[in-house]
Amino acid sequence: MPELPEVETVRRGFHELVAGRQFSQVEVYRDRLVRTQLGGPSEFRARLLGQNIEGVARRGKFMWLALANGQAMVVHLGMSGQIRPLTKEQAAGPARRHERVRFWFQDATEELAGFSFIDQRTFGSLQVCDTVPTSDGFPAGWPLASTHLPLPAAKIARDLLDPYLDTAAVINNWKQRVAPIKTLLLAQNVVSGFGNIYADEALFAAKVRGTTPAGALSHKKLQDILDQGARIMTDSLSRGGTSFDALYVDVNGESGTFADYLQVYGRAKQPCRVCGQELKVIQLAKRSHHYCVSCQRSRSLPRLEGK
The missing domain is CATH 3.20.190.10 (MutM-like, N-terminal)
Known part of the structure; x- marks a missing residue:
């Protein structure tokens, strides 16, 4: 898609x-x-x-x-x-x-x-x-x-390349959430534009596993996810996007070439380009999530007192 x-x-x-x-x-x-x-x-x-x-x-x-x-x-x-x-x-x-x-x-x-x-x-x-x-x-x-x-x-949020996106509001929203960060990236109601490909790529670049509860991440790390997402999307845009087959082409019938630069998406069981570990893929909220066990450490929410 x-x-x-x-x-x-x-x-x-x-x-x-x-x-x-x-x-x-x-x-x-x-x-x-x-x-x-x-x-x-x-x-x-x-x-x-x-x-x-x-x-x-x-x-x-x-x-x-x-x-x-x-x-x-x-x-x-x-x-x-x-x-x-x-x-x-x-x-x-x-x-x-x-x-x-x-x-x-x-x-x-x-x-x-x-x-x-x-x-x-x-x-x-x-x-x-x-x-x-x-x-x-x-x-x-x-x-x-x-x-x-x-x-x-009307219910679609602004996206990462929109100059009017309020990133502080996005981060503050996420800090209150216990849902996995990848699930929130795909939701489109706080920030839009992410799909499976760029969510996985942004999380890898930010060294965050997609299963991590959003509220367990620091403001700085959440900002890094947004920054990496914007950087990767801009890079992909300069290469015409990601084409896996002839079904996605631009108005001139040309395919994008960013698939050649993907770090984790679609590369399950292949070696990580950074550390060499075998990349994994799991199902998360009925969507696939590609990640590196070594480069993307999992985090959890701090336990509340008395719990």
Whole structure:
């Protein structure tokens, strides 16, 4: 499943394709892709036709097209969703393999007439919805200045690359929690953008085992987890994200190369690149957790007096 660096990689290319354009036609080839749209495919089309696109924004792993009428088209890539540009020749032809929805621009050119949403596994989804103000009054999602975000994203916290993230509030929240730190990293309601890959990588870099109760960690160590996460995500972003197969690609069809730089994720039973110990993988809250027994020591909460 694409995480923050992968979604941001797609967002950058997507923004370049659509910002300032106007929808002239929409064709839904597979109704499942608009399954969350109230009113179904016909309502999805009706809400987009003639609408101008201000740009593409993102919060965590959540991406949307901001429309000039104040609404938004939410784009969930799922496990295999891809945004691919259409030339005028392609736009006039039949649906491409795994193409689920096609969009045409009013000002079509030979090189760019619209774009396709391609999704082999069809776990992705598209929805046009209303927007609501952000709870803190700051811009909703990078890089747009609008302080409104799609209603389904209202409970998604700001992410590590968001300049308006209150890291002190994140740490103070975690200090009160007894849940495993990895579980909290994946929750998306205090800080967003982490998935299995970058949670494991950040915890390894910070030398913290994911089973450790968040409240057992110092403020300094919790800050280190956030700092390492931001550093690793930025590095991944510079390499186009992490691709394990051809299902995740950017808008130009290019795969990311960060998989070559992963320290622990997907490397169970292989030697740790730091100490040489065999890496382990366990199930934690129904998710896999990759770690090094030697480099990532476990911690526990201090016992209360009388207990």
